[in-house]
Amino acid sequence: xxxxxxxxxxxxxxxxxxxxxxxxxxxxxxxxxxxxxxxxxxxxxxxxxxxxxxxxxxxxxxxxxxxxxxxxxxxxxxxxxxxxxxxxxxxxxxxxxxxxxxxxxxxxxxxxxxxxxxxxxxxxxxxxxxxxxxxxxxxxxxxxxxxxxxxxxxxxxxxxxxxxxxxxxxxxxxxxxxxxxxxxxxxxxxxxxxxxxxxxxxxxxxxxxxxxxxxxxxxxxxxxxxxxxxxxxxxxxxxxxxxxxxxxxxxxxxxxxxxxxxxxxxxxxxxxxxxxxxxxxxxxxxxxxxxxxxxxxxxxxxxxxxxxxxxxxxxxxxxxxxxxxxxxxxxxxxxxxxxxxxxxxxxxxxxxxxxxxxxxxxxxxxxxxxxxxx
Numbered sequence: 001x002x003x004x005x006x007x008x009x010x011x012x013x014x015x016x017x018x019x020x021x022x023x024x025x026x027x028x029x030x031x032x033x034x035x036x037x038x039x040x041x042x043x044x045x046x047x048x049x050x051x052x053x054x055x056x057x058x059x060x061x062x063x064x065x066x067x068x069x070x071x072x073x074x075x076x077x078x079x080x081x082x083x084x085x086x087x088x089x090x091x092x093x094x095x096x097x098x099x100x101x102x103x104x105x106x107x108x109x110x111x112x113x114x115x116x117x118x119x120x121x122x123x124x125x126x127x128x129x130x131x132x133x134x135x136x137x138x139x140x141x142x143x144x145x146x147x148x149x150x151x152x153x154x155x156x157x158x159x160x161x162x163x164x165x166x167x168x169x170x171x172x173x174x175x176x177x178x179x180x181x182x183x184x185x186x187x188x189x190x191x192x193x194x195x196x197x198x199x200x201x202x203x204x205x206x207x208x209x210x211x212x213x214x215x216x217x218x219x220x221x222x223x224x225x226x227x228x229x230x231x232x233x234x235x236x237x238x239x240x241x242x243x244x245x246x247x248x249x250x251x252x253x254x255x256x257x258x259x260x261x262x263x264x265x266x267x268x269x270x271x272x273x274x275x276x277x278x279x280x281x282x283x284x285x286x287x288x289x290x291x292x293x294x295x296x297x298x299x300x301x302x303x304x305x306x307x308x309x310x311x312x313x314x315x316x317x318x319x320x321x322x323x324x325x326x327x328x329x330x331x332x333x334x335x336x337x338x339x340x341x342x343x344x345x346x347x348x349x350x351x352x353x354x355x356x357x358x359x360x361x362x363x364x365x366x367x368x369x370x371x372x373x374x
Contacts, residue, residue, distance in 0.1 A: 004220055004247045005227035007036035007070075007184065008240075009201070011043065011194070012051035014233055015058050023061055025234055030065040032244045037062045038153075038229055040072035042102065045196065048077060052087055059095040068097035070123055070153070075104025082112065092118045100153055101125065107140035114146045124176070126152035126183055127164060127203070131175045138179055152176040156186040156201035156231035158194070163205030166222075173224035182226035187215040189232035189239050201231025206353070213242030214350075220250040221357035252357060254330075255348035255369040256314055265301055266316055266344050269294045269328055274365045281360040284333050291316070291328035301325050306337035312347040312355065314366070330355060 008029045015022045026037065041052045055071065062069045073081075081087045099113055100123035113119050124137060129152070141148050154172075157163040164172075173183045188200025188208060202208050207215040212235065219225045228243060235243075251274055262270075272294040278287040295301070303318040313331040317324040321340040330347065332355075347355060348369045358364055 002226070004225065004250070005036065005182075005184075006032075006034040006244065006247060007038055007227055007229035008034050008233075008235065009038040009229065009231055010058075010233050011046075012039055012041065012054050012058060013043075013046050016050065016054055021234075022058075026061060026065055026067065028237065029240055030067055032240050033247075034067070034240070034244075036068045036070060036097075036227065036229070038070045038072065038100075038231075042072060042074040042077045048080065052077070052081075053090065055096070056090050056094040063095040068121075069095060070098035070100055070121075071096050072100040072102055072123075074102045078105070078109065081117075088116060092116065097121045098123045098149075098151065103128070107136055110137070110140050110144060110148065114144055114148055120146065121149040121151070123184070124150065124152040124181070125155065126172055126176055126185075127155040127169075129172075129175075134175055134179055134181070138181075151182045151184060151227075153184040153229065154186060154203040156188075156203055157205065158197050158199065158201055160197075160199050160208060161205065163202055163208060166204060166206065169204055170222055170224055173222070177224055183224055184227040184229050185219050185225045186229045186231035187212050187219065187243065189230050189235035191236035191239055192232065192234045194232045203231075210350075211242070212239045213246050216243045216246035217250060217252060218354060218357070220246065221252055221354065252354050252362070252364040254351045254354060254364060254366055256345040256366050257348050257369045258345040259307075259343055262344055263302060265295050265299045265326075266342065268296075268299075269301075269316055269326055270314065270344065270366050271368070274363050275328065277358050277360060277362050277364070279360045282332075284331070284335060285315075286330040286332060286355070286358050288328040292324075292326040295326050299326075301342065303339060304342045306339045306341070307343040308337050309335040309341065309343060310346070312352050313343050314345040314347065315341045316344050318342050330358070 059069050096119050098121035099119050176183050186203040188202040193200050216228050269291050275288040276290050278289045301318040309331045315329045317327045319325045
């Protein structure tokens with residue numbers, strides 16, 4: 001399985017105000033496997049000359065940690081760089097792995113970037129570029145004498161209610177994936193959200209208030225993301241670890257509100273290991289292909305009082321179902337009560353959005369809901 005990359009954001013104004021804290025943060029992130037650092041030279045609240053002048057020194061710290069620097073730049077700042085030899089030289093001498101072209105660029109500008117700025121990686125705006133524009137850029141890149149590595153990075157959205165919807169996000173990402181371009185998406189940190197709104201910097205609006213590990217797992221589950229970038233600076237150590245863990249072990253985890261009391265055998269079937277959805281997926285239920293193997297041979301699943309099977313219910317077939325006894329299912333559509341089927345719990349509300357990602361053959365785990373969202 002392809003391993004998802006990890007990135008953090010550190011902004012140049014923060015670096016200018018407290019270089020030591022930034023260095024400590026980058027050291028910690030690098031030790032956890034974060035290999036990319038995102039920054040910007042076109043934030044409206046920053047002084048362009050001040051922050052662009054700090055890029056060289058900042059990039060040396062990132063290079064020392066073995067990380068790659070990506071610099072976000074709009075067409076307006078790009079024109080200033082082209083017309084200022086001192087700025088051009090400063091960027092050329094910096095350790096910049098990727099220049100993210102936010103908006104307003106023409107294919108001809110790629111020649112200048114490769115030739116004059118000594119930058120051999122491009123990031124395209126994954127949230128807004130259309131298929132035709134992507135093709136035009138990739139054709140230009142293919143014709144350059146010096147090869148440019150191309151990625152696509154989605155926007156993050158500081159203002160609530162403006163982040164991308166899931167369908168648009170997936171459709172946009174697929175446009176890049178079809179051309180072999182890796183896609184990056186952003187998750188929000190809740191430790192020290194970036195101003196001026198302090199509401200997080202996610203790509204997906206639905207993830208704005210979600211725990212960061214949950215958001216990372218959902219992005220991985222979409223199948224269209226190659227790298228996860230924490231949009232806000234200075235995520236907590238716990239948040240960094242949660243994202244790192246989501247990448248290291250990306251199996252979906254669903255919290256279950258139990259229908260008490262559960263028998264020991266029911267508990268063993270639910271939590272005894274990861275489940276795999278059967279490849280012949282039904283519209284009515286998701287069947288665990290592995291659940292009947294989780295109980296010890298000969299253990300019986302005693303029947304309990306029948307209950308209606310509502311969407312997101314967890315059921316286990318009991319001994320009245322013969323050879324199906326022990327099979328666990330997640331209900332997708334309302335079904336009637338059945339004396340052969342025990343309703344043992346339901347997916348906690350905050351995890352129900354994840355059920356859509358359980359495709360044929362996909363793995364998932366169940367855990368007892370502990371009253372938190374993380």
